[in-house]
Amino acid sequence: MVRTKAQAQKCCTTSEKLSLPDVAWAEDMAKLTWALAHPARVRIVRLLLNRTSCMCGEIVDEMPLAQSTVSQHLKILKETGLVQGEISGPRVCYCINQDAMAKLKKLIAEL
């Protein structure tokens, strides 16, 4: 069923252009917000922000989740760029990618 698009008759008289924001922009935003769309990931990010620099697998100790699960969440956070991991000896130090954080905050703030 194809709607005619003329029948609009807006309920509110504002008629600004319905300029659809870039699809790419929406996907960008969605990817970043999705990174935070799980309590465990929020807690991880919060944890990393609390420490000035990086940290290792203490995250696992602080979370009621299996090590493999935490690792998966960290992977997601890395993929979205919010978090970086540096190998230091046998351990891995994670830290927030401030640039990505800034980008996220900017995107949200400018909503």
Place this chain on the structure above:
Amino acid sequence: MVRTKAQAQKCCTTSEKLSLPDVAWAEDMAKLTWALAHPARVRIVRLLLNRTSCMCGEIVDEMPLAQSTVSQHLKILKETGLVQGEISGPRVCYCINQDAMAKLKKLIAEL
């Protein structure tokens, strides 16, 4: 396998308290960000923000999705509180819940 928690030996000498943020807070944040964790929902919110007040099913026309799918996304946005819908005659006018928006922005900004 229980990790001993004493073996820490932090890679970075910062040792601020690992005060775990409220679980409730994390869930709050996750719920709000999750609402935006899909390109379609981001676009809908953007659309609603562009118009000063509310709007109806023109959303469907602007999206490459079936009416029922859009309706589902709107339902999600309503459930998270980001969007409100008022019935006006046979149509429904949606508008951004500015309070929820403000809360989201605040949460992100204070990250």
Place this chain on the structure above:
DNA sequence: GTCGCGTATCGTTAATCGACGATAAGCAAT
């Protein structure tokens, strides 16, 4: 009342997520 329009819900399907245990991989120290 009935019709038409706009929206919501239902039922289904395929895909993805989140969790876990088990196992592999990487590195330091012995």
Place this chain on the structure above:
DNA sequence: ATTGCTTATCGTCGATTAACGATACGCGAC
């Protein structure tokens, strides 16, 4: 090279998501 510790990956499973068409619901107009 082997051991021990830390982290990543694999494979699996149940739950959830996202999408759709079909259908039901609500309301105004006739």
